[in-house]
Amino acid sequence: MINKQIVFASPWVAEVRERREDEPALGRGQAWVRKLYTLISPGTELACLSGNESWFGLPGVPGYASVSEVLQVGEGVQGFAAGDVVFHYGDHSAYQAADTNHVFVKAPKAVPLQWVPFVRMANVAFTSLRVSSIELGDAVAVTGLGLVGNMAAQLAKLQGANVIGIDLSRQRLKQAEACGIDHVLFAGDGDVRDRVSDLTGGEGVSALIEATGVPQAAVDALPLIAKYGELILLGSPRSEYKTDVTDVLNYVHLDGRGCITFKGAHEWRFPVRRDPFVKHSLARNSAVVLDLIGRGRLKIEPLISHVLKPEEAAGAYLGLRDDKDRYSGVLFDWSAD
Structure with missing residues (x-):
């Protein structure tokens, strides 16, 4: 199969690459997912694209906010099946083996798909309220x-x-x-x-x-x-x-x-999964945010500035860097891939 990815090739160079991959050999707890939409996190991703983030090596595949369809689940996966639509911390690629033991939450049917990746931005913001x-x-x-x-x-x-x-x-x-x-x-x-x-x-x-x-x-x-x-x-x-x-x-x-x-108030001060001894977790925050969005209490639509094809990635990142008034919430639409 052919998997398409957005790659930061070198400082300020973003491009789309295709790579041939074998059918996934899923590890325990993994799910093979097809991306529907991914969201650019402007601050983090522009810092990575600049080459100044030591933890992100170039070339590399960026991104961490996705809504995807589950295609296949591996051994030990509970509560998820093929056909489920989920929010997870996925990168900018068409397909990915995702860890269901990380943040991996079913998306309510009432929430528009384009809104779901914004849960990640809300999770980042949520820590400021929690502390x-x-x-x-x-x-x-x-x-x-x-x-x-x-x-x-x-x-x-x-x-x-x-x-x-x-x-x-x-x-x-x-x-x-x-x-x-x-x-x-x-x-x-x-x-x-x-x-x-x-x-x-x-x-x-x-x-x-x-x-x-x-x-x-x-x-x-x-x-x-x-x-x-x-x-x-x-x-x-x-x-x-x-x-x-x-x-x-x-x-x-x-x-x-x-x-x-x-x-x-860094996001990662809380555990990823729910824990009986810790009130807050990223998984719990994600569920709370999806509920708020579904009930119309957290507004998403005014934040969406662009819905682009992955092939338009280079222009998207330049816009976020140089034209902040027009570019804010930029989604990649993978649904045609």
Whole structure:
């Protein structure tokens, strides 16, 4: 059989390759799946395509958000059969042997197939809520309203917070409004701090979710946080930023509003599978997110900017890098392969 894959061949070179594969010899717990749609994760995948992610070797096949049809199951697979449609952490390829003991969840029939891969972005965002102290009625700001930041803002609102979304892209602000975010602020305006103060009665936000991954953005946002508030680091820091860390720590400790807590919110802090001794897991988060999407409480459609063929991958990644206002939620349609 012929399997088609998107390959990062070298820095900033994405191409489609075909490889001949034998019929799958599935290991225990594996399922052979045919991709229907995969979703680009812009932050992670552009970092990989740049060649600057040490864990991702070039050439390599990127991607980790898929909805697929199960074609065959291996020994020991329980609860899944040929014909099931599932969400899983699959790469950008037409076919794949997937581990059903990882995140592997049946997709509800009521959820449109194109929406299902966005569960991965919501899973990434969910950690910011899981580690936070956000409660009903709290004021929460989210800096960076890409796919993950938008999901974090939506989930914070579902948790009962009054949410302020902040971004440099007016298009992303429009998307956030379409997803029901209470207040959106253009980060390029000089009065963001005053606007946040007005919206919070002068107190500042009790939690700020930093989703850009830009270190300076986190430092610059500190004055928006209320006394005893928390800064939640959701976006993975990647760019270099030089500053006097003593000034930052003094602000957090005593010069600012006082006693600000930093919290890391990386997705993998939770176990993959459900565990009777741990409340949260990636599998449980996936099921919760699919339920929220199915009931219309988590909005996906406003985030979809493009549905492309795999052969259009090179243009998709360039668009995500150079034209962020037009490219946001980019899906690859594998259903014809």
